Amino acid sequence: MSASKVKKGSGGGGGLGARPEHSSDSPLSIHAVTVAYHRKPVLWDVDYDAPSNQLIAIVGPNGAGKSTLIKACLGLVPRASGEVEFWGGSYRQARSRIGYVPQRESVDWDFPVSALDVVCMGRYRKIGWCKPVTRSHKEAGLECLDRVGMRAYAHRQISMLSGGQQQRVFLARALAQEADLYFMDEPFAGVDAATERAIVEVLRELKGQGKTVIAVHHDLQTVAEYFDRVILLNMRVVAAGAVEDVFTRENLHKTYGGRLTLLSEAAEAIARAGGR
């Protein structure tokens, strides 16, 4: 199925369901994206339009393709079909407006760099090819470290930081990118309570500045508390929308299948969300 065909068919509803017309206000529009590893589909015909200035969680079981969806948007994994638009344009045009926080385990934390060096990497796009990191960029990096409460650790080698501190360094690096749309891959994975609070604070701060954040999230308990919108994903988009509309027992059942332990967890989460 070609992408243009999908676009034409989008008004007519059909199997894809009615979708709003794509506008250039939407920071991210995903059209019929399919991704396959070794011929096995990981994502199948995913459609999604992200509204601007929202905190959006991607939720789904292991192997549902959550990280893959983010990487497909950023062109880090090849798409078998479909297309992704940012503010109505291509990724190439929007590159400097997009920030990315990969999973913490994706890098080698023994690497000989300081926390500040890592944060400054977020500004490399602004610095440009072959130019050194100047003092003003370092100042900006220090400010970002300050916003996540890590200024005192700026000159520590990164292996000497705890897991939560490493995650905060990653977050500071994302802030240093000064993007309008952020993709975060499990920012809350394995962090301590203080770091979790710091991350939530930063997310709200970003929202206050009119930015959009799309984050893979594992903890069903906190979805309603931390996020405005949710994408329930299991190879396909099971449901997507405002948390209070979409984050229902029925949809979670569809997303997670019959996994009982998870379902009871979900029921508890919904009860809490309802009780707010």
Add this chain to the structure above:
Amino acid sequence: MELSIGADLFPILAGTLAAVTCGVLGNFLVLRRLSLMGDAISHSVLPGLVIAFIVTSTRDPVAMFIGAAAAGVATVVLVELVKKLGRVEPGAAMGVVFSVLFALGVLLIRQVEHLGQVDLDADCVLHGQLETLVWYGAPDTLSGLLDWGTFGAVPRQVTMLVVVCIAASVFVAVLFKELRIAAFDSELATTQGYHAGVLHYVLMVFVAVATVASFEAVGSIMVIAMLVCPAAAARLMTDRLGVQVWISVLLAIACGVGGYIAASAVPGWFGKDSVNAAGSMALVAGVLLVVVVFASPRHGVVHRWARRRSLARGMAADDLLAALYRRKEVGEASVGVGQVAAMLIGHSFGKALRGAVRGGHVSNDDGWLSLTDTGECAAARVIRRHRLWEDYLVGEAGFAPDHVHDPAEYLEHIPVEPSGGAETDPHGRSIPG
């Protein structure tokens, strides 16, 4: 031993230049855990060289370079393919690719020999021909080098190494930031427009070119050693990539010069002839790495051992003072050495006691130990931390009062006090101020 300009200048220069070129590039291989890739490329350039030779029938350096660079890129592509399609780990993929390509190169050399065009030698591929870089008619003094005629006498291998060494250094200096981000977080690099895959291939082309340039002079064994040893040793000596690159350059120079001198001097002590200089340089690189593994400032074996030891000593000293303090609290101002030793089983008691007496914390009066005034202050600090921690563990962490002594025994040695200013511990004993 005496060095002469004619016999020794160019071999030292060639060896050092090759060492520096490989050493600089090796930093990024070691950091990406791709050290074996240097090994792979240095072997698989052989078929590239032979094919270039067969096609052009000359040993024209340009043709050789193109053949080698193509072989380098082919190696990287093949390794990626084997990894992906064969679903094997990277090390296995590299091992398979380079052994097959090297074998292909050896077979091709035999064919060329058959045709009577023997101008390539598998032996010199291994250990190079540094010794052939003799400068006949060299000036006897260093001032004689300051002459235009000098440049004409520089052998082709050395000129090539100068060019490649400068190119590799400029490459690393100019693209330092890009190479660093690509090595640390290739995904972020790619999303920022610094395509990590492309940088990887460019780096590999440089490794291939450095290998070929070094090859003829020093051979592949030294190339492999220089791609790994200086960078690995430098990594252990610092935690900053920029500093690491500089240290690796200094170590590479030490290997080049030191290795050459060792090759001619050391066998002389035993009345033997000098040995292969390239092999000796590689050996020096290995020895340097071993020395650094033991002696480096933060990661070194010796430093870690000393730190553990000083920590253990500090703990033993704290425990000795605390034991005497507790006895004093119940009215025993002095305690027999034997009793204290029995209380501190498992510690290096003798050393702790000697240290405490020397430090003026404890006085030893004919086998009876008592705290001095300064000793009592120090002991009070330990006891204070111990009891504050006990209070904290019961009050804040929910421990049962009879379970807090053992954790507090560990925590008292950390020079940090928990919050909360209790006056007595959970057992009712007063906390010294």
